[in-house]
Structures are given as C-alpha cells and as structure tokens.
Amino acid sequence: MKTIYIILSIIGFSFSVWSQNAQIAEADKKYNKYSYVDAIEIYEKVAEKGYESPELFQKLGNAYYFNSNLLTAAKWYGKLFELNPEQEPEYYFRYAQALKASEEYEKSDAYMAKFYEKSPDSRAKLYAENKDYLKDIEIHSGKFTVTPTDINSEFSDFGTAFFGDKIVYSSSRKEGALYKKINPWTEQNYRDLYVVEKDNAYKLSSPVNFSNVINTKYNESTPVFSKDGKTIYFTRNNFNSGRKGKADDKSTLIKIYKASLIDGNWTNVKELPFCSDDYSTAHPALSFDEKTLYFVSDMPGGFGSSDLYKVNIDGNGNFGKPENLGKTINTESKETFPFLDDDNNLYFASDGYPGLGGLDIYKAKITATGYEKPMNMGKPINSPLDDFCIIMDKEHKGYLSSNRIGSVGYDDIYSFTKCNYIVEGFITDVKTGEILIDATVEIFDENRKKVTETKSNALGKYSLAIECRENYTIRASKKDYESAEKMFVSENVDNLSIVNLALDRNVFLVETGTDLAKVFDISLIYFDLDKWNIRPDAAKDLEKIIAVMKQNPDMKVDIRSHTDSRQTHKYNETLSNRRAKATMDFMIKNGIDKSRLTAKGYGETELVNECKDNVPCSEAQHQKNRRSEFIILKM
CATH class of the missing domain: 2.120.10.30 (TolB, C-terminal domain)
Known part of the structure; x- marks a missing residue:
C-alpha cells in the first residue's frame, strides 16, 4: 500500500504540474493578445496556489502596469525583486513608477538610482540631473x-x-x-x-x-x-x-x-x-x-x-x-x-x-x-x-x-x-505720503518677463490678477519719480497679497525763492564738531545741488548756514560763516562758477523755534535750527 501511495502521489503531483503549466500557457496566449484582464485572472490563480517564477511576476506586473493599475503592478513587481533582485533595466524603471502610485517616493528614487546604474538612458539621466524634482513640482503646484x-x-x-x-x-x-x-x-x-x-x-x-x-x-x-x-x-x-x-x-x-x-x-x-x-x-x-x-x-x-x-x-x-x-x-x-x-x-x-x-x-x-x-x-x-x-x-x-x-x-x-490670485495696494509719494494717480504698475516673473500691468486709479490703488505659487517682482513707475520694486510670492492662503509701493520724486518744480535743500530733503550739510571741512556724506548731498545748477546754467543760489543757540553768538556766527564758505568753495571746485553763488552764515539769528539762550530744549528741537539752505535767487 505504501508503494501504491507513493506512485499515486507522483501521479497527482505530475497532474498538478501539467495543469499548472497548461494554465500558464493559456494565460500567456491571452497576455500576448493584450487580453490582460483575462490573463491576470489565470496568472493570479496560479500564484495563489504558491507557484513562483520571475516570468510569472513579470507578466503579472506588466499586465497591471500596461492596464494603468499601478498600485497592483507594484505588488507583483515587488515580489519579482524579492524573488530575484537582478532584473532587466526596464523592470527597475517600471517598479519605480509603480511605487509612486502609493507615494513611496523614497523607495521609488532608490530603484531609479539602480535603473541609472543599469542603463543610463534619458529617463535615468533626467532623474540623476534633478533628484529634487519633487521640490520643483511643488513650486508649480496649487495653480x-x-x-x-x-x-x-x-x-x-x-x-x-x-x-x-x-x-x-x-x-x-x-x-x-x-x-x-x-x-x-x-x-x-x-x-x-x-x-x-x-x-x-x-x-x-x-x-x-x-x-x-x-x-x-x-x-x-x-x-x-x-x-x-x-x-x-x-x-x-x-x-x-x-x-x-x-x-x-x-x-x-x-x-x-x-x-x-x-x-x-x-x-x-x-x-x-x-x-x-x-x-x-x-x-x-x-x-x-x-x-x-x-x-x-x-x-x-x-x-x-x-x-x-x-x-x-x-x-x-x-x-x-x-x-x-x-x-x-x-x-x-x-x-x-x-x-x-x-x-x-x-x-x-x-x-x-x-x-x-x-x-x-x-x-x-x-x-x-x-x-x-x-x-x-x-x-x-x-x-x-x-x-x-x-x-x-x-x-x-x-x-x-x-x-x-x-x-x-x-x-x-x-x-x-x-487659480485667481490677486495682488493689490497703493502707490504713494515716499516723502509726503500723497497718493499717486496713474502710476504704472508692472509684474514680472522670476525670468524678468512681464506678466501683466495696470495703472493706479483715482485713489492711488491698483489691483492685478496673477498665477498662484510663483515668485514675482512688482514695479511701480511714474513720470518725475524714481521707480520702486518689491519681490513677493503669490502663496497667501487667502489668495491675496497687499503690496504698497512708495516712489521718490526725482523732478521738482523750482522757482525763485525755492530752497533746494527742502526739494532734496537735505536738512543739514554735516560737518564734524567745531569743524567746517566738507565730509563725504555732505559731499553726496551737495552733488545733488551741483547737478541741478549744471542743468540750469542761469540759476543763482544763496548758500545759508544756521546753528542752534548753544555757544555764544559770535562763535556761532563765525562757525556758520566758515561752513557756508566751505560749502561754496566745494561747489566752485566741482564746476559751479563763483559768480552764481553767494554764501553767508547766520549763526543763531534765524531760529525756527523758541530754543533761545537759557530756554530748555530737547536735542531734536535744537536739531531743527542746525540747518543748511540753498535759496534760488535767479532762474
């Protein structure tokens, strides 16, 4: 009976193998005719009975992969690599792609790295050249x-x-x-x-x-x-x-x-x-x-x-x-x-x-x-x-x-x-805070290509629609003003950015009696304590006055220097005179004819507030009296 049992077992095993091979052959026929759904059904029945082979797992993975079922393709490609880690290069690529279906990007990247080692075609090179591709994709997301x-x-x-x-x-x-x-x-x-x-x-x-x-x-x-x-x-x-x-x-x-x-x-x-x-x-x-x-x-x-x-x-x-x-x-x-x-x-x-x-x-x-x-x-x-x-x-x-x-x-x-992202704001004068009407507002992308533009309205306001999740530069410009720029990213959760821009005037209306110091916001030509030689920071301010006079050859200017009430009247008068003359000499040295300039120091005789002798005042109050003026005498 024992011998008979062994013989019957061998017969049963042989029949099982024959049946299994027949099923795989039938599945292969369907697979080769692109009948992937039918082929999958047979292949999986064979796999469920414990049969394993690289060819079976390859075809199961492929059948799902070619039918765009990447999640299940990853399962069978995974079994393929567990059975035999060494495969043809294309299977490393397909498995890497299939792993992304479940967002297993780190594991996917590992197989792409192996794919690059096996076969550095353009797909592998594209990956090797941009391993931070997910960060790049994130930049362009949300639009x-x-x-x-x-x-x-x-x-x-x-x-x-x-x-x-x-x-x-x-x-x-x-x-x-x-x-x-x-x-x-x-x-x-x-x-x-x-x-x-x-x-x-x-x-x-x-x-x-x-x-x-x-x-x-x-x-x-x-x-x-x-x-x-x-x-x-x-x-x-x-x-x-x-x-x-x-x-x-x-x-x-x-x-x-x-x-x-x-x-x-x-x-x-x-x-x-x-x-x-x-x-x-x-x-x-x-x-x-x-x-x-x-x-x-x-x-x-x-x-x-x-x-x-x-x-x-x-x-x-x-x-x-x-x-x-x-x-x-x-x-x-x-x-x-x-x-x-x-x-x-x-x-x-x-x-x-x-x-x-x-x-x-x-x-x-x-x-x-x-x-x-x-x-x-x-x-x-x-x-x-x-x-x-x-x-x-x-x-x-x-x-x-x-x-x-x-x-x-x-x-x-x-x-x-x-995605509709809005950037809006106001355009104003940087010194006065005055709203600026009809200013041009332009937006540029990260490659400095103009995306869109508009004008500020009667309220000095602008509003523009742009793409979400981008890096932009916004620029405002207006005649007689220096343009101003700011960078921003359109990624606010409310899809709105407020960007205000203040412009600095570079062209002014001047006439006889105008103080050029006020035009250029020069409150003081700075000198060292008790000195009257022109400092470098003072020279920069004087260059603005010199440039205007060169642009207007008939202009004549009276240079006036003032001090605060501290120190004696005589000391302040002498110091302010020397500073006024030093200012004039600097301007003459830099191209302004002497005949166009007059200079005088007024000491503490023309205070702009009540900070006279023996009157307690703050440093800020005294500062208002220490000033330089450049009064236009003739245009």
Missing part, C-alpha cells in the same frame, strides 16, 4: 482647482475636445453605445465618441452618442475639431469600410482619421496618408493656425514606446512628412496626448520624466528654434496615478482625464480652472 464632472460613469471616460459650445469625449459606457461589443484588453465596451452641452460655468449636460458615421463597433477616441467645426480628426482602430485591418503579427492597431461636416452630416471618413497597418498613430491635436497636426506614434525611428510627432498641412489639405519632436520632448518611455493652446504652448502626458507617478501632464513652450524644457504642471493637475488629455481655453479653463484616487470609473474627466 489650478480641479473638480470631477457629472458625466463620469463606472467605465472609462476620457479625451475631451472643444466643439463650439459643446464637448466631445470618448467613453466605454454601454448606455448610448451603437454596439455592445466587449474589448478583451479592458473587459469593457469598445469606446464611442459622445457629445455634451457646456454652459458658462463649465457644467455639462447628459451625453449623447456623437455620430453613427464616426462611431463603429471598435474604439474611437481623442477627437479634435477645426475652428469652424467642419473638420474632425480622431483616433480609431484600424477599421475601414467595415473591414478590420491587421499588422503582420495579426494585431489590429489604431490610426488617425479625418471627416468633414457637410449639410449637418459627417462624411468622407478617411485615414490620414501617413498611417500604417504596422504601427499606431493616434491622439491628434491642431496648432492654433491649423497648419500643423501633432500626434502620437510608435512608428520606426522613434525614441520610446510612443513619441510625439508633427506634420504640416498645406492650403489644399495635403499632409507633409511626419517629423519627430526630438529628444527635448521625447524619452525612451511614453509621450502621448498632445494639446496646443492659443499661446503656442505644447501640453502632453509622459511617464518618462521625473514626476508624481504614472502619466503626468507637462507644458513646453514652442519657440522659433524648437521647444523649451518641459515643465511638470504640478498638483492638482497631476496626481500619483495617470493624468492626461488636457485641453484649455483662453481663460485657462478646461478639462483633463485621470484615473486618480477618487475616480468613479476606470478613467474620469475632470474640469479645472486656473
């Missing part, structure tokens, strides 16, 4: 308010486009779909385009199927419309005239199509000439002048799994040769979902740059020579999961798609508005 829309369903809803006062988007919802056909990749319905009305508050109406000409029994998504609304470009599975096209490996890829609106009906649906059965083209976006079409493709010759391209459109609607946007934009990973705003900024989603996790949305200014370095849009535009498909209008209001925590479906559509 928008993001809110889920009412059109989200339990299914995948994403990829909005402006269509007049409507929004067109893609959804795998069953309600309203032309066909009830399940996509094996997602186990959801194939996507159709839907249209909703948009009011001034960006509230959306109930969705309606967009078109039975545009929509088919396969996927349609990411439309873009010409400004006149008569042309649509959109993404669709390779499906023409009721026939599904296939690549050499028998897979059906995606292409960009174009259609025209004639007499209220969409017609002439055609794929664009640069599309192919053997690679994907998708997610079209139009430049502001509609002369350039941007799109995504994995065509040969690119840098990563998908790159951004552009193609020229001539006046007859013909397309040129697609051009890769280059290494400034594209990485060895995935760049996708482009959008261009009215100011010639390119927005796109990428998981190749150091970000918050999954796909993040980036902004790159288009210049005459190429593209500026992409900037992460920060929170809450981006999250630890996938954020993509951004569109916005001139007022920086728009929509984005995301599968972030809190989404009700596979992907959801969110509306956003730009």
Whole structure:
C-alpha cells in the first residue's frame, strides 16, 4: 500500500504540474493578445496556489502596469525583486513608477538610482540631473482647482475636445453605445465618441452618442475639431469600410482619421496618408493656425514606446512628412496626448520624466528654434496615478482625464480652472505720503518677463490678477519719480497679497525763492564738531545741488548756514560763516562758477523755534535750527 501511495502521489503531483503549466500557457496566449484582464485572472490563480517564477511576476506586473493599475503592478513587481533582485533595466524603471502610485517616493528614487546604474538612458539621466524634482513640482503646484464632472460613469471616460459650445469625449459606457461589443484588453465596451452641452460655468449636460458615421463597433477616441467645426480628426482602430485591418503579427492597431461636416452630416471618413497597418498613430491635436497636426506614434525611428510627432498641412489639405519632436520632448518611455493652446504652448502626458507617478501632464513652450524644457504642471493637475488629455481655453479653463484616487470609473474627466490670485495696494509719494494717480504698475516673473500691468486709479490703488505659487517682482513707475520694486510670492492662503509701493520724486518744480535743500530733503550739510571741512556724506548731498545748477546754467543760489543757540553768538556766527564758505568753495571746485553763488552764515539769528539762550530744549528741537539752505535767487 505504501508503494501504491507513493506512485499515486507522483501521479497527482505530475497532474498538478501539467495543469499548472497548461494554465500558464493559456494565460500567456491571452497576455500576448493584450487580453490582460483575462490573463491576470489565470496568472493570479496560479500564484495563489504558491507557484513562483520571475516570468510569472513579470507578466503579472506588466499586465497591471500596461492596464494603468499601478498600485497592483507594484505588488507583483515587488515580489519579482524579492524573488530575484537582478532584473532587466526596464523592470527597475517600471517598479519605480509603480511605487509612486502609493507615494513611496523614497523607495521609488532608490530603484531609479539602480535603473541609472543599469542603463543610463534619458529617463535615468533626467532623474540623476534633478533628484529634487519633487521640490520643483511643488513650486508649480496649487495653480489650478480641479473638480470631477457629472458625466463620469463606472467605465472609462476620457479625451475631451472643444466643439463650439459643446464637448466631445470618448467613453466605454454601454448606455448610448451603437454596439455592445466587449474589448478583451479592458473587459469593457469598445469606446464611442459622445457629445455634451457646456454652459458658462463649465457644467455639462447628459451625453449623447456623437455620430453613427464616426462611431463603429471598435474604439474611437481623442477627437479634435477645426475652428469652424467642419473638420474632425480622431483616433480609431484600424477599421475601414467595415473591414478590420491587421499588422503582420495579426494585431489590429489604431490610426488617425479625418471627416468633414457637410449639410449637418459627417462624411468622407478617411485615414490620414501617413498611417500604417504596422504601427499606431493616434491622439491628434491642431496648432492654433491649423497648419500643423501633432500626434502620437510608435512608428520606426522613434525614441520610446510612443513619441510625439508633427506634420504640416498645406492650403489644399495635403499632409507633409511626419517629423519627430526630438529628444527635448521625447524619452525612451511614453509621450502621448498632445494639446496646443492659443499661446503656442505644447501640453502632453509622459511617464518618462521625473514626476508624481504614472502619466503626468507637462507644458513646453514652442519657440522659433524648437521647444523649451518641459515643465511638470504640478498638483492638482497631476496626481500619483495617470493624468492626461488636457485641453484649455483662453481663460485657462478646461478639462483633463485621470484615473486618480477618487475616480468613479476606470478613467474620469475632470474640469479645472486656473487659480485667481490677486495682488493689490497703493502707490504713494515716499516723502509726503500723497497718493499717486496713474502710476504704472508692472509684474514680472522670476525670468524678468512681464506678466501683466495696470495703472493706479483715482485713489492711488491698483489691483492685478496673477498665477498662484510663483515668485514675482512688482514695479511701480511714474513720470518725475524714481521707480520702486518689491519681490513677493503669490502663496497667501487667502489668495491675496497687499503690496504698497512708495516712489521718490526725482523732478521738482523750482522757482525763485525755492530752497533746494527742502526739494532734496537735505536738512543739514554735516560737518564734524567745531569743524567746517566738507565730509563725504555732505559731499553726496551737495552733488545733488551741483547737478541741478549744471542743468540750469542761469540759476543763482544763496548758500545759508544756521546753528542752534548753544555757544555764544559770535562763535556761532563765525562757525556758520566758515561752513557756508566751505560749502561754496566745494561747489566752485566741482564746476559751479563763483559768480552764481553767494554764501553767508547766520549763526543763531534765524531760529525756527523758541530754543533761545537759557530756554530748555530737547536735542531734536535744537536739531531743527542746525540747518543748511540753498535759496534760488535767479532762474
């Protein structure tokens, strides 16, 4: 009986192994056909029975990763590295990305460092060059308010486009779909385009199927419309005239199509000439002048799994040769979902740059020579999961798609508005406190580029709206005044900063009898105790008087020096005379003709208060009597 038991055990074990191998083989078939949901179900059953292998954990991690479930992908990649810490370089990158879904940034960075050691491609270099990327992202965060829309369903809803006062988007919802056909990749319905009305508050109406000409029994998504609304470009599975096209490996890829609106009906649906059965083209976006079409493709010759391209459109609607946007934009990973705003900024989603996790949305200014370095849009535009498909209008209001925590479906559509930050204050005269009307107030960003400007009103007040969470310099200027500047950061919790600016007058109305000392706020030409030689600080004040006299060659000035009542009358008269003469000599030495100057010391004979001999006074009261005057005798 013992022998029989052993034999039966071996048979049972062999059958178990055979069954296990059969299950894995079946799962592999589904995995290779991109039926990730079905493949996951089988792989996980095998794993639950205790089976472990690097290949199993790789495919489980990949299946979740490619289906944008990064939280669960991290679980299986973690088991992969526990089983065998040495993996192909790409798995270090994918695990680092997946860890960000649960905001494990320190651990993610550790795997990015290992990725850099294994394969220093552009993604690794971008990380190595900016290990403080989270601080940089924080600087650009808080500029928008993001809110889920009412059109989200339990299914995948994403990829909005402006269509007049409507929004067109893609959804795998069953309600309203032309066909009830399940996509094996997602186990959801194939996507159709839907249209909703948009009011001034960006509230959306109930969705309606967009078109039975545009929509088919396969996927349609990411439309873009010409400004006149008569042309649509959109993404669709390779499906023409009721026939599904296939690549050499028998897979059906995606292409960009174009259609025209004639007499209220969409017609002439055609794929664009640069599309192919053997690679994907998708997610079209139009430049502001509609002369350039941007799109995504994995065509040969690119840098990563998908790159951004552009193609020229001539006046007859013909397309040129697609051009890769280059290494400034594209990485060895995935760049996708482009959008261009009215100011010639390119927005796109990428998981190749150091970000918050999954796909993040980036902004790159288009210049005459190429593209500026992409900037992460920060929170809450981006999250630890996938954020993509951004569109916005001139007022920086728009929509984005995301599968972030809190989404009700596979992907959801969110509306956003730009944060309105206000800086306001008063412009005054620095000496008199008088309000200054019609002063120019300008705000510059940290690169000294002017952001906005205004004028102070009848109350001397200004008010300007700017972006939140930025470093700014504010400058006020007015004719006859020196400009004044202050730096500030727009991050007050009340979204309001008060910045008052006081300007110093540099042009004055002078006439016969004007005291230039008062004009330039020179209360005293300073001398050392009982001395009359000109000190350096006194020289600076005298240079102001000299400059005015040089600008006015006919001006004559009487220099008057006064003392307080302390010391004797004779002493004060002698001292003030010597100081007045020393002042005149200094001005003559510095270019003023002697004939234009007179000088006299008045001692204590012209006191401005009651501080005479034997009258107790404070030092401040005596100070008022110790003064210098420069009286204009002739203009």
